[in-house]
Structure formats: structure tokens, C-alpha cells
Amino acid sequence: MATKQIRYEALVKALHGDLFRYAYWLCNEKQVAEDLVQETFLRAWRALDSLKDEKAAKSWLITILRRENARRFERKRFDMSDYEESTITDTKSASTEQEIENHWLREKIAALPEEYREPLVLQVVGGFSGEEIAAMLSLNKNTVMTRLFRARNQLKDALDEEPLKRGQYNG
Amino acid sequence: MDDLEFRRALFADPTSNDPALQKAKNSSPARQKVSQEMDKLDQQIASALNVDVPDDLCDRLILRQTLASHQQNKRKTRIHLALAASVALVIGLSVNVLMFSNAYTNIADYALAHTYHEADHFSNEEQTLVSLASLNDKMASFDGSFSQDMGELLFADYCRFDGMKSLHLVYRGLSQPVNVYIVPDSEHLQFSANFSDKNLKGQTIKFNGKNIIVVGDKSEPLKQWQETISNNVQWST
Known part of the structure; x- marks a missing residue:
């Protein structure tokens, strides 16, 4: 029991940040993301004995979280593609240039189709390879690579198109 | 690697160590520029994706689990107690029935x-x-x-x-x-x-x-x- 507790706490400490970020980009809401992470870790606790390989912990948790997220949609069908700007909350006042840029880019990322955004988050935040992402999302690797390409391509286009508009946040 | 292939490979995974991609990156000044731009964009993306995690989330996760498993333990002992009580009751009842029922009718x-x-x-x-x-x-x-x-x-x-x-x-x-x-x-x-x-x-x-x-x-x-x-x-x- 005690060792299970220690394992669990180590797991939480090491991975809750990445898991929260992944959840956040999955649902675009801080509160929902927190709930998802809570549910995920509770389920993880119950099934902790089935986790043999600590290296696989992150993808294991992400798989649980995706399932939780899917369950949320079964319970309540609200359309997440109706993206609202107000749901992206900026907790800090945008003061530095870096933060302004982040804010702008976050809106663009949030506006990406989910099928492009999810692999991107897994690659950049989770540090997973194309093969690993393909396995997690049950896709083939070429599809994942194409989506990653399109995600970055759309962000680059957006960046190239609206360099001036970004200035308005300076006011 | 032609331009299209290069762009696809680079955009899909800018940090890839694939030797073919590395070679292609340095094969022309134009590609070098594209590659640098993409590195910059990827840093921006990483920074943007790196949203703040609530400070107390970690503590709350551990607390909630501790409470949940405590509840579970309590429920378990309660179930055990209830089971023991039921078994005792059943034994008591059957002993009663066996001891005091009338085996003879006349x-x-x-x-x-x-x-x-x-x-x-x-x-x-x-x-x-x-x-x-x-x-x-x-x-x-x-x-x-x-x-x-x-x-x-x-x-x-x-x-x-x-x-x-x-x-x-x-x-x-x-x-x-x-x-x-x-x-x-x-x-x-x-x-x-x-x-x-x-x-x-x-x-x-x-x-x-x-x-x-x-x-x-x-x-x-x-x-x-x-x-x-x-x-x-x-x-x-």
C-alpha cells in the first residue's frame, strides 16, 4: 500500500504538468482540463498495478485521459468546434512581448482543427515520436506526419498573413 | 529530397535527426532560411503550448486520491462488517429453525x-x-x-x-x-x-x-x- 502511494505521488509530480497541458489543448478550458486530469489520475490509481513499465506511464495516462474526454462527450454533447475566444483565458496580463506573441499564437492553435492540434501537442508537449503518436491515436504514421505538417503549415501561413494585426495588442 | 518532400519532412518534425533531412537542410541557402524560420516557429509553438499549470494541481491530485482511497477502505470495512453480520444472522436463523421446528406432527x-x-x-x-x-x-x-x-x-x-x-x-x-x-x-x-x-x-x-x-x-x-x-x-x- 505504502509503495503504491509513493509510486502514485511520483507519477503525479512528474507528469501532471504535461497531462494538464495536453488536456487543456484537448478541450480549451482550464476547468474542464483540471477535471479531466483529476479523473485520469483517480483511474490511474485504481489501475496502477497494471502499469508495469514506468517509461510507458505518460502514454498510458494520455490514453486514459483521451478515454475520459470521449466519455465527457458521451455524457454531454456540446460542440467543441464552436470555438469561442473567451474560453482562452489569459491569467497574466499580457505585458512582455513574449506573452503577447504567445497569446496570439494560442488563439491560432486553438482554432486549428482538433485532428491537427492533437498530434502537434503530443509531439511538442509530450515529446512523442511519430510512431508513438500514431499508436496512441490509432492512426498510421503517414497520416500523423501529414497532420503535423498541415498544423505547422497553417500556423506559418497565419503568422505570415497577419504580422501587423499582432501590433494591436500593444495598445 | 525535392523541395516538397523537404518541406513536408521539416514541417512534420523540425527537430528530427533524420540524416536525409539534416543533409537537405544544408543543401541550399533558401532551405537553410526555411529551416531557421521553422525552428523559430517551433520554439514559439512550444512556448505557446506551454500553458501555466495551476500551482496547487499536484497537491490537489494527491489529496483527492488520499481521500478517495480512505473512503474506499472505510467502505470495505463496512462491507466486511455487513457481511459478517449477515452470515451471523443467517446462522442464527437456521439454528433457530432447526432447533425449534417441530419434526413430528402427531x-x-x-x-x-x-x-x-x-x-x-x-x-x-x-x-x-x-x-x-x-x-x-x-x-x-x-x-x-x-x-x-x-x-x-x-x-x-x-x-x-x-x-x-x-x-x-x-x-x-x-x-x-x-x-x-x-x-x-x-x-x-x-x-x-x-x-x-x-x-x-x-x-x-x-x-x-x-x-x-x-x-x-x-x-x-x-x-x-x-x-x-x-x-x-x-x-x-
């Missing part, structure tokens, strides 16, 4: 069974006799008495007669002891005046609220025994 069957069961304890050759005074002492709790000895009384004591308090008398018989039961009337045992099986026979007489049952072997003149008893017994109520 007076004859029980009297025969009782006689067979205790037959080994009584011998026709028993020498110590029970006095009339001692018998009447015991009869008092049945509101009755006998006016004189009806034979050689070998044994007299209270007995459970299918759960009812009764008086069991054993007299010396012709070849086997004769058993006399003084039993209160009951609802669950059906009255039967004459009964017998292959070894024993019996007779029952009804007095007010009491039955006197005589059981003896086939050679015993039970009618005579019953007459003697009827003539001697006196009921105070």
Missing part, C-alpha cells in the same frame, strides 16, 4: 421416537424405586397427583416432549419397562388415542388440558394401565 410418532431414544437408559431390572411422595412432588407442577402407587416406579423426571415440559414415568412392565408421559395439550401435535408400530404400542387419554400417554411393548395390557391411572389421578383444577 403425539404418537413423538412418543414412540422418544421411547426408542431413551430405551437404553431404562432397564426392567432396575432396583431403586421412586416413592409416591416424590412422584406427587413432580406432579404438582402439572396440577395433579396420584392417590396410590400404580406399580413399581423405576424413574420419574421432567422431560422435553417435543419442546414441551412434560413428566416421564417409567414403570416395571411384564418384560419391558412401561413409559408414561404426562404432556400438556399442544396445537402442533395431533392427538391420537391408539397407536403402535412393530415393537411398541401406545394409548393416549385426554384429561383437561393434559394428555397421559402410555407406551409399552406388545404384551403389555395398556388398557389396564390406563384404567389404573385414570382411577388414581386427581387434578386440582
Whole structure:
């Protein structure tokens, strides 16, 4: 029991940040993301004995979280593609240039189709390879690579198109 | 690697160590520029994706798990307690049913069974006799008495007669002891005046609220025994 507790706490400490970020980009809401992470870790606790390989912990948790997220949609069908700007909350006042840029880019990322955004988050935040992402999302690797390409391509286009508009946040 | 392939590979994974991509990156100034731009974009993306994690999330996750597993433990002990209680209840009930249910439905069957069961304890050759005074002492709790000895009384004591308090008398018989039961009337045992099986026979007489049952072997003149008893017994109520 005690060792299970220690394992669990180590797991939480090491991975809750990445898991929260992944959840956040999955649902675009801080509160929902927190709930998802809570549910995920509770389920993880119950099934902790089935986790043999600590290296696989992150993808294991992400798989649980995706399932939780899917369950949320079964319970309540609200359309997440109706993206609202107000749901992206900026907790800090945008003061530095870096933060302004982040804010702008976050809106663009949030506006990406989910099928492009999810692999991107897994690659950049989770540090997973194309093969690993393909396995997690049950896709083939070429599809994942194409989506990653399109995600970055759309962000680059957006960046190239609206360099001036970004200035308005300076006011 | 042509331009399209290069762009696709670079955009899909800018940090890839793939040797072909690395080589392609340095193959022309234009590609170098694209590659640098993409590195910059990827840094921006990483920075943008890196949203703040609530400070206390980690603590809350651990707290919630601790509470949940505590609850679970409590629920477990409660379930165990409930299970133990249920088992005890079931055992109690079945013991009750087994002990106090009535296996016999009429007076004859029980009297025969009782006689067979205790037959080994009584011998026709028993020498110590029970006095009339001692018998009447015991009869008092049945509101009755006998006016004189009806034979050689070998044994007299209270007995459970299918759960009812009764008086069991054993007299010396012709070849086997004769058993006399003084039993209160009951609802669950059906009255039967004459009964017998292959070894024993019996007779029952009804007095007010009491039955006197005589059981003896086939050679015993039970009618005579019953007459003697009827003539001697006196009921105070």
C-alpha cells in the first residue's frame, strides 16, 4: 500500500504538468482540463498495478485521459468546434512581448482543427515520436506526419498573413 | 529530397535527426532560411503550448486520491462488517429453525421416537424405586397427583416432549419397562388415542388440558394401565 502511494505521488509530480497541458489543448478550458486530469489520475490509481513499465506511464495516462474526454462527450454533447475566444483565458496580463506573441499564437492553435492540434501537442508537449503518436491515436504514421505538417503549415501561413494585426495588442 | 518532400519532412518534425533531412537542410541557402524560420516557429509553438499549470494541481491530485482511497477502505470495512453480520444472522436463523421446528406432527410418532431414544437408559431390572411422595412432588407442577402407587416406579423426571415440559414415568412392565408421559395439550401435535408400530404400542387419554400417554411393548395390557391411572389421578383444577 505504502509503495503504491509513493509510486502514485511520483507519477503525479512528474507528469501532471504535461497531462494538464495536453488536456487543456484537448478541450480549451482550464476547468474542464483540471477535471479531466483529476479523473485520469483517480483511474490511474485504481489501475496502477497494471502499469508495469514506468517509461510507458505518460502514454498510458494520455490514453486514459483521451478515454475520459470521449466519455465527457458521451455524457454531454456540446460542440467543441464552436470555438469561442473567451474560453482562452489569459491569467497574466499580457505585458512582455513574449506573452503577447504567445497569446496570439494560442488563439491560432486553438482554432486549428482538433485532428491537427492533437498530434502537434503530443509531439511538442509530450515529446512523442511519430510512431508513438500514431499508436496512441490509432492512426498510421503517414497520416500523423501529414497532420503535423498541415498544423505547422497553417500556423506559418497565419503568422505570415497577419504580422501587423499582432501590433494591436500593444495598445 | 525535392523541395516538397523537404518541406513536408521539416514541417512534420523540425527537430528530427533524420540524416536525409539534416543533409537537405544544408543543401541550399533558401532551405537553410526555411529551416531557421521553422525552428523559430517551433520554439514559439512550444512556448505557446506551454500553458501555466495551476500551482496547487499536484497537491490537489494527491489529496483527492488520499481521500478517495480512505473512503474506499472505510467502505470495505463496512462491507466486511455487513457481511459478517449477515452470515451471523443467517446462522442464527437456521439454528433457530432447526432447533425449534417441530419434526413430528402427531403425539404418537413423538412418543414412540422418544421411547426408542431413551430405551437404553431404562432397564426392567432396575432396583431403586421412586416413592409416591416424590412422584406427587413432580406432579404438582402439572396440577395433579396420584392417590396410590400404580406399580413399581423405576424413574420419574421432567422431560422435553417435543419442546414441551412434560413428566416421564417409567414403570416395571411384564418384560419391558412401561413409559408414561404426562404432556400438556399442544396445537402442533395431533392427538391420537391408539397407536403402535412393530415393537411398541401406545394409548393416549385426554384429561383437561393434559394428555397421559402410555407406551409399552406388545404384551403389555395398556388398557389396564390406563384404567389404573385414570382411577388414581386427581387434578386440582
